[in-house]
Amino acid sequence: MERFEKMQGKLARSLETLALTVEKLVEVRTIKEEATPKSSKAPDLMFHYRALPEKVRDALPFAEFVELETKRVGIGT
Incomplete structure (x- = not known):
């Protein structure tokens, strides 16, 4: 059970990182489009x-x- 919780925590952190990365990419794309x-x-x-x-x-x-x-x-x- 402990191993499952550990994997679940890693997955949650990975999803958080992915969400932040996507958010940053959207910001960069928006800025680039506005600058073009x-x-x-x-x-x-x-x-x-x-x-x-x-x-x-x-x-x-x-x-x-x-x-x-x-x-x-x-x-x-």
């Missing part, structure tokens, strides 16, 4: 637009695509 200029995400739009099927590109001008994507991603809001 939103305009740096814009160059990817042309790549994504070109990846669309030709029929979609013909029906959706690039300017409208940019407008829709910026609203969807939240750039400039």
